[in-house]
Amino acid sequence: MIGHNTLIVLLGCAALGLAAGVVGSFALLRGRALLADAVGHAALPGVVAASLIVAALGGEARALAPLLLGAAVTGWLGLLALRRLTASGRIRPDAGIAVVLSAFYALGTVGLSVAQTLPGAAQAGLTHFILGQAATMTEADALLAGALALGCAAVAGLLFQPLRALCFDEAFARAQGLPVRALDLALLALLLAVCVAGLPAVGLILVVALLVVPAAAARMLAARLPAMLALAGLFGALAGAAGALASTRLPEVPTGAAVVLSGLVIFGLAALAGRRRGA
Amino acid sequence: MPDGATLRTAAAPAPLAVTGLTVRYGGRPALSDVTWRAAPGLTAILGPNGAGKSTLLKAALGLVPAEGEARFFGAPLEAVRARVAYLPQRASVDWSFPASALDVVAMARLPRARWFGALPRREREAARAALAAVGLADVAERQIGRLSGGQQQRVFLARALAQEAELFLMDEPLAAVDAVTEETILGVLHGLAAQGKSVLMVHHDLSLVQAHFDHVLILAGRVVAAGPVAEAFTDAAIAAAFGGLPGRGRGA
Numbered sequence: 001m002i003g004h005n006t007l008i009v010l011l012g013c014a015a016l017g018l019a020a021g022v023v024g025s026f027a028l029l030r031g032r033a034l035l036a037d038a039v040g041h042a043a044l045p046g047v048v049a050a051s052l053i054v055a056a057l058g059g060e061a062r063a064l065a066p067l068l069l070g071a072a073v074t075g076w077l078g079l080l081a082l083r084r085l086t087a088s089g090r091i092r093p094d095a096g097i098a099v100v101l102s103a104f105y106a107l108g109t110v111g112l113s114v115a116q117t118l119p120g121a122a123q124a125g126l127t128h129f130i131l132g133q134a135a136t137m138t139e140a141d142a143l144l145a146g147a148l149a150l151g152c153a154a155v156a157g158l159l160f161q162p163l164r165a166l167c168f169d170e171a172f173a174r175a176q177g178l179p180v181r182a183l184d185l186a187l188l189a190l191l192l193a194v195c196v197a198g199l200p201a202v203g204l205i206l207v208v209a210l211l212v213v214p215a216a217a218a219r220m221l222a223a224r225l226p227a228m229l230a231l232a233g234l235f236g237a238l239a240g241a242a243g244a245l246a247s248t249r250l251p252e253v254p255t256g257a258a259v260v261l262s263g264l265v266i267f268g269l270a271a272l273a274g275r276r277r278g279a
Numbered sequence: 280m281p282d283g284a285t286l287r288t289a290a291a292p293a294p295l296a297v298t299g300l301t302v303r304y305g306g307r308p309a310l311s312d313v314t315w316r317a318a319p320g321l322t323a324i325l326g327p328n329g330a331g332k333s334t335l336l337k338a339a340l341g342l343v344p345a346e347g348e349a350r351f352f353g354a355p356l357e358a359v360r361a362r363v364a365y366l367p368q369r370a371s372v373d374w375s376f377p378a379s380a381l382d383v384v385a386m387a388r389l390p391r392a393r394w395f396g397a398l399p400r401r402e403r404e405a406a407r408a409a410l411a412a413v414g415l416a417d418v419a420e421r422q423i424g425r426l427s428g429g430q431q432q433r434v435f436l437a438r439a440l441a442q443e444a445e446l447f448l449m450d451e452p453l454a455a456v457d458a459v460t461e462e463t464i465l466g467v468l469h470g471l472a473a474q475g476k477s478v479l480m481v482h483h484d485l486s487l488v489q490a491h492f493d494h495v496l497i498l499a500g501r502v503v504a505a506g507p508v509a510e511a512f513t514d515a516a517i518a519a520a521f522g523g524l525p526g527r528g529r530g531a
Contacts, residue, residue, distance in 0.1 A: 029376065089305075158395040165386045169372045172438070175340045175365040176390055177357070219377065223422040228377045 005139050010244050012142030012149075013134055013201050013259070017210060017240025019149035020198060021232030022156050023190045024211030025218065025225075029167035030187060033215070034097055035079065037208040039195040041101040042078025043071035044108025044204055047129050048115055055118075062125060064141045064200060068148075071129075071196045078104050079188060105204075132203030132256030134244040141200055148197040152190045153233070159186060164225050201244065203256035213263035214239060220274035235270075239263035292353025293317050294446040294477040295339060300347035302331065302338045309334045311501045313347070318494050318507075321472050323482045326498035327521050332481040333368065335498065336448045340365060351446060361390065364444035366435050368451050374424045380434045381419040384409050387441035409441035410434070413463055429460030436464055447471065449480040453487070465491055488512055 002010070027033045050070025054063065078100050085096040112126060128136055137145075156163070165173045166183050174180050191211070198207040214235035215228075222228035243259025250258075293316040302310040310331035324332045338345035340363075341356060351359045364387075381403065388402035410419050413433040423431060432452055439447055452464050468491065471478055479496075482488070488495060488508060495512045497503040497520045504516035 161389055161392070161396070161398060162394055164378070164382075165389055168376050168378060168383065168386065169367065171337070171342050171367050171371060172365060172386070174342055175360075175363075176387075176442075177360045178389065222377050224379055224382060225377045 006248050008139045009134050009137050009142040009201075009248070010241050012137070012146035013240035013244035013255075014237040015146035015153075015240075016149040016194070016198050016201060017214065017236030017238070017259070018233040019153040019156075019236070020194050020207075020210040020240075021214035021218065021234070021236030022153045022229050023187075023194045024215035024236070025229050025232045026156060026163050026167060026187055027191050027211060028215040028219065029225075030184075032187065032191065033212045034094070034208070035082075035188070036191055036195050036211040038078050038082055038097045038101045038104075039075040039192050040199070040204040040207040041108075042081075042104035043075045043196060043199060044105055044129065045111050046070035046072070046074030046077075047126060047199070048108055048111035049074070051126055052111075052115055052118075064138075064144055067129070068144070068196050068199065071199055072192060074104060075192050075196060079192070128203070129199050130203050130205060131254035132199070132201050132206065132247075132259070134201040134247045134255035135251050137200055145197045145200060149194060152193045152197070155186070156190055157229075159183065160225075160229075163187065201240075201255050202259050203254060206256035206260045209256075209260040209263060210236065210239070213260065213267050217263075217267040217270035220270050235263065235266045239266060291319075292350070294319060294352060295448075295479065296350050296353075297335070297339055298348045298350075300335065300338055300345055300349065302334050302343055302345045308500065310338065310345075310498075313498075313502055315496060315502055315505055317477065317479055317496075319475070319477050320493040321468060321491065322477070322479045322494040322496060323488050323492040323508075324479060324496045324498065325482060325485065325488070325517075325520070326503070329500075330498040330520065331500050332498055333450050335496075336365070336450055336479070336481060340448065361442075362445045364439040364442035364447045366439040366447065366449040366452055369428070369432050369435060369454070374426075374431055376423065378423055379420050380410060380415055380423055380426065380430075380437075381406055383423055383434050384438045384441050387438045405443075406437075406441050409437040412440055413437045413467065414459070427457070428455065429457040432456050432460055433463060436467060440467065445476050447476065447478045447480075449478060451481050451483065453480075453482060453484060485517065 047067050047070050050066045054066050082096045082100045085091050085099060086093055125136060162178055162183055165178060166180060170180060195207050198210055202210050215232045217235050218228045218231035222231055239259050239262040242262035243255050246253060246258035247255035295317040298314050300310060300313040301308060313335060326332050337343045339349040351363050385398055385403050385406040388398060388405055392398050392402055407419060410416055413436050415430060415433055415437060418426060423434060436452055453461055468478055492508055495508055496505045497516050499520040503520040504511040
């Protein structure tokens, strides 16, 4: 039997997967998918700092909202750092992402070990943010993450036309006067928000897979973007729900790994189907 | 004493006028101090590889950082965007992108629609008409990766046509296309000219210039020659631009 709390967590993870599929599709087509990896790792120092601040203020150290806010702040700082690093053109984005990702993650792990020497429960459960643990999520946590994710999917849907134009042909979009910078910023913000929403369930190391794997699977099957978004959302939701279910049944398996393995099964099937179709 | 028509023509601002346009890629100048007024009608922009032909179009449209000024119909681009259409090089996009030919052409109608939600039916119909004008009505729903290179080039032409502009900046639409596509593009070109529209086309096949264009701009990092074909398209100018090689017919 599935309990009420488990059901809410399942639905939250499905919503998260849906949003990750939709936002990840745009990120993939814009060539920005790997930024999710940078954001995920850059979030760790923010999570640790937020938990320390909340504990110092005498608040509830396990409350999710402040931790996600902290994650968003340092995730955004990571993106800004990446932009500064690559602005001159001397450091390419792949090297820039590697530098930012490892620097912020190292900072976060140091913060974690410091937090663990402090008295109190400040660090309790923080390690779950690294690999994800849906089983430990409360109903309120799942609702928060799910609502945030669905909001991102809705915004991406509203921006469908201009985002598609930008992803296909940036030069033409700019020549037409589309607000390319603002659209790229919106896409980055959506990517950041989905990554942050995915941290408690999937974890920072594997959240990139939730954005990339369903989108890549859908890319192999769909001839048009609306179909790709629908398929990616469906694949993401399936992977999210399956991973969360596995995590509640086998608590020793991190949710992030279960979600990603479910997604990879879908990816493999899509690759086979795409090959048969000759796409 | 000049009559009214002549006066109006003389006073009408050029479809494109650039002043002191300079572009550097990593310190190396790709385009040096280009000052040029495009005449109305069909203009071929010629020059060897790396002469800055595409760069001129991109710099005028603000797509690459440039010094100098570009004015369209006497105004900055922002003020007259709807009157200017752009056809980038075919190789500049990923044709495996999940979109149909109609999807791509319909992108030209975005500035006429709300920024959110679906494109109105009348805008999609306008895109469909543009596809028909280049002979692609029957492949409108096909994924663009399944079109031939020439058909892809015509999709780009249809997208530019769907912008319903008065000036068309085209970057090598005739590069490596089949005979049907070349004929279609040249037909569209003359149709646009007959409607009083202007085309600036980056182009590499010197053999087509005399038959199809009114004006040329010959570039080699700077302006080598510019003006009516009869005056500016000379062996001396071509030799100067293409490094003294007898470049007729070949020289992209």
